Amino acid sequence: MPHNLAALQNDWQTALLHPDGQSTGLTPQTAARFELYQRNVMLSLTEVLIETFPVTMMLVSEESFRQLVAPFIRSHPPRQPVLSAYGADFPSFIAAHPVINQVPYLADVARLEWQRVATYHAVQSASLSLAEFAQNLNEGRTTLAPQPHVQLWQGQYNTVAIWRAHQSEVPDLSHINPAPAGYAALLYRHESHAVIDPLSDDERLFWLTLLDGHDYAEAMADAPNMLNNLPAFQMRLADWFANNLFTNEDKNYD
Numbered sequence: 460m461p462h463n464l465a466a467l468q469n470d471w472q473t474a475l476l477h478p479d480g481q482s483t484g485l486t487p488q489t490a491a492r493f494e495l496y497q498r499n500v501m502l503s504l505t506e507v508l509i510e511t512f513p514v515t516m517m518l519v520s521e522e523s524f525r526q527l528v529a530p531f532i533r534s535h536p537p538r539q540p541v542l543s544a545y546g547a548d549f550p551s552f553i554a555a556h557p558v559i560n561q562v563p564y565l566a567d568v569a570r571l572e573w574q575r576v577a578t579y580h581a582v583q584s585a586s587l588s589l590a591e592f593a594q595n596l597n598e599g600r601t602t603l604a605p606q607p608h609v610q611l612w613q614g615q616y617n618t619v620a621i622w623r624a625h626q627s628e629v630p631d632l633s634h635i636n637p638a639p640a641g642y643a644a645l646l647y648r649h650e651s652h653a654v655i656d657p658l659s660d661d662e663r664l665f666w667l668t669l670l671d672g673h674d675y676a677e678a679m680a681d682a683p684n685m686l687n688n689l690p691a692f693q694m695r696l697a698d699w700f701a702n703n704l705f706t707n708e709d710k711n712y713d
Contacts, residue, residue, distance in 0.1 A: 504532045504545065511546045511576050514625040515553075515569045518562050527558060543580055546573055563639070564616035571618050571644070571655070574610050578646040579653040581608035587707040589700040596675075603675040604706050610646045611666050612655075615639035619657050649702050661685050662695065 516524040554566035643663035
């Protein structure tokens with residue numbers, strides 16, 4: 460049996476996450492209990508991933524999803540005691556898995572679902588109002604910092620449409636172009652739910668610049684076509700402020 464805590468913990472983790480694993484030093488009686496605990500750990504982590512990635516599961520069937528998550532759980536055990544934080548590496552795992560050859564947009568969907576969960580659990584800072592921002596601009600201050608819960612999703616496929624179609628009991632994908640083209644969406648928390656807001660390419664560039672820590676002037680410079688339809692952009696900006704997507708604190712968040 461390992462003689463230090465770290466080795467003991469590693470031994471137990473390895474045994475728990477592998478079907479033939481068994482911690483050393485167990486009696487036959489405790490080994491039976493350990494096997495029960497082992498099954499419960501795998502079942503619990505599988506259920507966490509099912510809850511976090513429901514559309515991802517629907518795209519491949521529940522049986523296939525359970526087969527997909529088993530090796531993921533073994534190779535990516537939880538690193539934090541909070542299970543809502545588990546699954547961040549799952550989209551990358553899917554992208555490197557042969558299943559991507561059958562459902563090319565599966566990793567994009569999983570990444571959207573993960574970012575949606577992360578957005579929901581992120582913190583909220585004090586908000587900057589549109590009037591306060593206008594006053595800042597009048598005074599020559601162009602800082603515009605997104606809230607910590609605001610995230611930019613970017614992908615090859617029309618994943619937002621695919622995700623939305625699966626919010627119905629009978630998903631209809633017939634109207635969705637399956638070809639890769641490049642898409643983006645803004646994710647943010649509003650009241651008690653996470654919002655997925657599709658973006659135009661210039662809106663994507665605008666938010667990409669802000670989320671990289673640059674100011675409003677730089678964001679507008681990186682999305683020059685916004686000025687070609689200024690009334691539409693002003694309406695979008697007002698809507699983003701109305702949803703409290705900017706903070707009046709002086710720093711940006713990753």
